[in-house]
Amino acid sequence: MRPKSRIPKDMMPKRTKIATLLADGKTGFDTTVMGWIRTFRNNQFIALNDGSTNQTLQVVVDFENTDPALLKQLTTGAGIACTGHIVASQGRGQTLEMKATAIQVFGECDPEVYPLQPKKHSLEFLREIAHLRFRTNTFGSVFRIRHHVAWAIHEFFHRRGFVYLHSPIVTGSDAEGAGEMFRVTTLDPVSPPMADGEVNWKEDFFGKATNLTVSGQLEAELGALALSEVYTFGPTFRAENSNTTRHLAEFWMIEPEVAFADLDDNMDLAEAMLKHIVKHVLEQCGDDLTFLEQRLLEEEKSKPQHERSTLALREKLQFCLDNDFARVTYTEAFDILRNSTPNKKKKFQFVLEEWGADLQSEHERYLVEKHFERPVILYNYPAKIKAFYMRLNDDKNTVAAMDILFPGIGEIVGGSQREERYDVLRGKMAEMDIPEEEMQWYLDTRKFGTVPHAGYGLGFERLILFVTGMTNIRDVIPFPRYPGYAAF
């Protein structure tokens, strides 16, 4: 075999994906595979990965009849094509392998400087080289599963007749109040009117002040009040200074909105959706789950026993499928928490005393992990701690809101039945100082043929954390954005 660093386009052989070869399990034919070398042992065994699976194909090189110059190019990270005969493998760890007859090197990879060595790297280190981390087993598995989850979500809503609605990313509406916003402007920060102090936004690109959206909900409501059932699936942006393992400045949200639905329907829909996704991943992502389950077990070995998960990854997913989520009102949950040992012994950072207090993640996790030991839907929250659009209950103190809390993560879904009564909604906006002029379009839907409706927002990355068993949200989105960081 002679070294070749480039293949002319018309000579590019058709390739077979490694996942297909391994799944078919057939032997006794010739084919071509392409991928990146994970390791090259004894000048003889290439472990080749092409990203179609976390498994590698063993390519056996006839080194005695191979040009030494080519052998030298076969290093970890090199991008190559191999043509050869697929045979049953004698070695352990694989059922079949390729006996190579031709190897072409697309791109060499200098092992002296290649950051990914064939050894275990920390997730923190890999985050710094996020452009290359796709090439590791962990991130290959995470991003294949992320794809499957997105697919399962579209499938779930499509099958139920929902319309996928694309809500805007740049918006002039700022009444949602879900979080701090990123301003969108083309004005020059050092020239008037920007540098003037008082900015005249009429001079800006859109003729008004605009931001990146924090949620597509309000637009989804407009769609639902004509199309009946819609969902959004897009990026959302929050400029909160939250440096946690569960917050991103740019994250993806799925927001279904359903006309003629109340809070119970909303909870039923969310639970069915989450179970559909988990079932899909269990059925479709076996290899990747096996790998991630093992990874998690290894990671947890360094933790004290009481901090380790009681269930392995797949057991945890199966448990979520097989059991009803607990449904508890805020008031019931508040009583449980107030009387709990950590509250009485002041072990919580935020000790709960007065009904109406917002629950912190320590409280949510106590409910899910210690008290109910299963996913929990909390509903009927105090009106004072929730958004203006949530429907006021007959008790006048609570709103028809719901949050879904998951073990290890906390809040994964937030939603509500919406206030459809024109006068009640206007009253609420006045109370919360939301200017009516800016929300005319929203109020119009209540003025013209209003109907009961409900919806929720699912944090996509938080769900990916749950199904992959990863523990930092920065490791389940390709290129995370958080305070002080927007590389790539």
Ligand code: 4AD
């Ligand atoms: O609870 P939130 O703020 O709800 C809304 O935005 C509503 N408008 C949704 C609706 O009713 N249509 O956000 C919804 C979910 C949260 O439950 C959480 O899972 C996720 O979005 N989320 C974040 N995920 C990552 N990083 C952040 N900074 C997040 N903020 C919220």
Ligand code: MG
């Ligand atoms: Mg919320």
